[in-house]
Amino acid sequence: QVQLVESGGGLVQAGGSLRLSCAASGRTFSSYALGWFRQVPGKERDFVASISRSGFIVSYTDSVKGRFTISRDNARNTVYLQMNSLKPEDTAVYYCAADRAGQSTRADEYDYWGQGTQVTVSS
Numbered sequence: 001q002v003q004l005v006e007s008g009g010g011l012v013q014a015g016g017s018l019r020l021s022c023a024a025s026g027r028t029f030s031s032y033a034l035g036w037f038r039q040v041p042g043k044e045r046d047f048v049a050s051i052s053r054s055g056f057i058v059s060y061t062d063s064v065k066g067r068f069t070i071s072r073d074n075a076r077n078t079v080y081l082q083m084n085s086l087k088p089e090d091t092a093v094y095y096c097a098a099d100r101a102g103q104s105t106r107a108d109e110y111d112y113w114g115q116g117t118q119v120t121v122s123s
Contacts, residue, residue: 001025
């Protein structure tokens with residue numbers, strides 16, 4: 001069992017930065033690949049980024065490449081999403097998720113989810 005708690009969301013102007021954190025409970029954190037997803041009302045939850053168990057392999061959706069960076073600290077049971085050059089279209093609720101099977105871009109393959117944190121980017 002893994003419990004995930006996101007933090008770091010908020011309101012920022014376009015071009016600004018935010019750093020999301022996701023703290024996990026449990027002693028098996030390093031056994032999970034981790035992902036960040038985002039969702040706007042009325043739409044599906046979309047993949048943003050993922051990171052392997054070791055942290056050496058990362059993946060991003062095209063729209064955030066070069067702007068967002070995913071990282072993890074297995075000693076602190078925490079995964080991060082550094083978001084730079086934010087755009088109004090990045091506005092969404094951001095969720096972190098854990099996948100025992102390995103990295104995936106599919107939300108239905110993740111085993112555990114946090115409660116989400118709102119990110120709002122004003123123009």
